[in-house]
Amino acid sequence: MSERHSSKAVLIAGPTASGKSALALELALSAGGIVINADSMQVYRDLRIITARPTQDEEARIPHRLYGHVDAAVNFSAGAWVADAAKALEEARIEGRLPIFIGGTGLYFKALTAGLSVVPPIAAEIREDVRARLERNGVEALHAELARRDPRAAERLNLRDRTRIARALEVIEATGRSLLDWHHEGQPPLLPKDSFRAVFLAPERDELYARIDARFDAMLAAGALTEIEQLAARGLDPLLPAMKAHGVPALIRQLRGELSLEDAAMIGRADTRHYAKRQFTWFRHQLPEFEWVKPDEARGWLAGAANAARASR
Known part of the structure; x- marks a missing residue:
């Protein structure tokens, strides 16, 4: 292919609060990349703060795609994400940018690298x-x-x-x-074998849990409760994915007077820690092609990915 980066891509996964966003931004700046979201909650425009989406300053520094482009009333699926990801991938190839997929949603990465089952639309x-x-x-x-x-x-x-x-x-x-x-009948992967490099950031558990707790408190200080109040005012179906984002159900209960803010925050932090634990398990068993690295080793991995990207130009 004649595109500057051919079909190569970089996949950065890891549990929530593991430092993925900073790594992706650094790689995008050094290798001429475009950052493509692979987190199932960061797609929702109603959930900027509570999902720790990239800041407006970060989005201004480098192209970001598939962040906040879906309304919370939409039951967004992995199949819909794959369709959007295909467009973002094509955009990256046309512009000669390195596609950098970043997130913690294992199903999205599996769909990207192994394909996805095709279920007809449900009436x-x-x-x-x-x-x-x-x-x-x-x-x-x-x-x-x-x-x-x-x-x-x-x-x-x-x-x-x-x-x-x-x-x-x-x-x-x-x-x-x-x-x-x-599930046995599916679409082919967007990124076949040998067309990508993949890393999973794996911090020590105690360090990660401390970061999760600190980040949840920081999101509250940044206005997460107001964000959830605006979401709750819409009266959406509680089964919608956006309504089940970590911290959202507990904060809605707080707004209804059912919980204190302290108790709601405690539940939100605990739910997020439990999710991080599941992410470790899921990626270990479902996506063995991801290379596991400690965050303090990520800079070395980043340099290798950047060099490989430049070599493919």
Whole structure:
């Protein structure tokens, strides 16, 4: 290919608060890159503060794509992200920029490098009916229904996982086929093997948890509660992804007078720490092609990636 960076790309993943954004910005500045978001919550324009999106100054220094481009009322999917990522990737290639994908959403990275299952769009009336039954009858009743209609999918799901149970039931209802069957038929990856370098930042757990706690407090000081108040005023479906971002449910409860700010912050910090733990597990088992490095080793990895990018020009 004649583009300056050919098909090469850099993938920077890691748990929340691991220092990914600073690393991506440094690489983009040194290698002529474009930063492409691979975080499922940072896509929402309503959630700039509570998801620690790049600052306006950072976005002005280097091109950033797929940040804050989706309304919170949208049930944004991995398939929709892949479609947007394909456009951003093509833009990077046309402009001769190094595409740098950064985030902590494992499914996005897996879709990028291994492809994604294709599930037909679910009609709005089916989705609304399933969610109404969920609210009316409870998650246990919906799981029991799923067990009758799609026992294989039901067996794999946690009995309290409202979102995934509803999703599996929507799919069987709309298509007559199990979600597991659809997972076997998918789109090819946007980035085939050998077309990218991938790193996973792996801080020591105690250090990471301390950073998570400090960052959550900093987000509150920066106006996160006001941001969530504006989101809550919209009266959106609580099952929407944006309404379940870490810290959002607890802060909404605080605004309703159900929790003190201290208790809400405690829940938000704990939820984020638990999520970080799951990120470690998911990437270790699902994405073995990522090279794990400590944050203090990241500069060396960064230099290697920048040199490789320059060599491909």
